[in-house]
Structures are given as structure tokens and as C-alpha cells.
Amino acid sequence: MRSFCLLLSATVFAFGLSSSALADAAEDVKAAYDQWNEDFNSGDAEKLASHYSDDAIFLPPTHTVVEGPQAVQEFFAALFDSGVTGHTLEIIKVIEHGEEITAAARWAAKGGDGADIGGIGTHVFQRQDDGSLKLALHTFN
Numbered sequence: 105m106r107s108f109c110l111l112l113s114a115t116v117f118a119f120g121l122s123s124s125a126l127a128d129a130a131e132d133v134k135a136a137y138d139q140w141n142e143d144f145n146s147g148d149a150e151k152l153a154s155h156y157s158d159d160a161i162f163l164p165p166t167h168t169v170v171e172g173p174q175a176v177q178e179f180f181a182a183l184f185d186s187g188v189t190g191h192t193l194e195i196i197k198v199i200e201h202g203e204e205i206t207a208a209a210r211w212a213a214k215g216g217d218g219a220d221i222g223g224i225g226t227h228v229f230q231r232q233d234d235g236s237l238k239l240a241l242h243t244f245n
Contacts, residue, residue: 129198129200129205130195130198132205132229132231132235132237133195133198133205133207133227133229133237134195136155136229136236136237137193137195137207137209139155140152140155140193141191141192141193143155144180144191145189145190145191147184147189149177149178149180149181149184150177152176152177152180153173153174153176153177153180154173155238155239156172156173156176156238156239156240156242157173157230157238157239157240158172158173159171159172159240160172160173160176160238160239160240160241160242161240161241161242162175162176162179162239162241162242162243163241163242163243163244164179164243164244165223165244165245186215186216187215187216187217188213188214188215188216188221189213189214190212190213190214191211191212191213192211192212192213193209193210193211193225194209194210194211194212195207195208195209196208196209196210196224203230203231204228204229204230204231204240205228205229205231205237206226206227206228206229207226207227207229208224208225208226208227209224209225209227210222210223210224210225211223211224211225211244223244223245224244224245225242225243225244225245226241226242226243226244227239227241227242228240228241228242
């Protein structure tokens with residue numbers, strides 16, 4: 105019986121650590137999303153591109169493969185020029201895999217004509233040495 109209790113305690117403890125780590129990952133993604141939205145809504149494409157790793161792949165619904173922060177900056181500069189504003193992200197799910205975190209989110213914004221636009225986004229973040237997150241893969245519809 106004692107062995108069972110020790111095994112049960114160890115399992116509960118390990119589950120608690122996993123739940124805690126996942127909660128931390130979700131908090132980190134929320135913070136990354138909040139900063140990304142802030143930079144998007146400022147209309148600063150250069151600042152927004154700083155959220156992407158040097159080897160990032162960005163896959164917009166145009167079916168264009170955009171690689172690296174400079175190309176991401178150019179994509180968003182054109183989007184800002186078209187008048188898109190008011191971006192938000194709402195977490196659907198966060199999954200942590202070591203130094204990478206995958207997140208799915210609902211996104212919404214105002215189109216240049218004022219219409220509501222939105223969809224689903226998928227993001228793969230890489231944890232940086234300072235603990236921050238950078239996007240390695242970003243796709244949305």
C-alpha cells in the first residue's frame with residue numbers, strides 16, 4: 105500500500121509540474137500575443153517583424169511563402185498601407201515541446217474598408233536564451 109501511495113504522490117506531483125509548465129507556456133504565449141497585437145496596431149512593420157526568428161516562415165492566405173523578418177516586414181507594411189487595424193488574438197490551445205511552443209488562436213481585425221475580418225492562426229514559437237518567444241512559423245486563414 106505504501107508503494108502505491110508513493111507512486112500516486114509522484115504521479116500527482118509530476119502532473120502538477122506538467123500543468124504548471126503548460127500554464128507558464130500559455131502565459132508566455134498570451135504575453136507574446138499582447139505585444140504582437142500592440143506592435144501590429146501601432147502600424148510599425150519593422151517592430152512587428154522583430155517578433156520573428158531569422159529563419160521564420162510566414163504563410164499568409166495569399167499562398168506566398170514569406171521567409172525571414174525583412175520579408176515579413178514588407179508583407180505587413182503593405183497590409184498597413186491598405187488600412188488594416190485593430191488586430192486581436194484569442195488563444196485556442198497551447199502545446200509546449202521543449203524549447204518550442206505551438207499555439208492556435210482566433211484572430212480578428214478591421215479591414216481597410218472597416219469590415220470585420222478574422223480567422224484562425226497557427227504559430228510555432230521558439231524560446232530565446234532570454235526566455236522570450238520568437239515566431240518560427242506563422243500561418244493564418
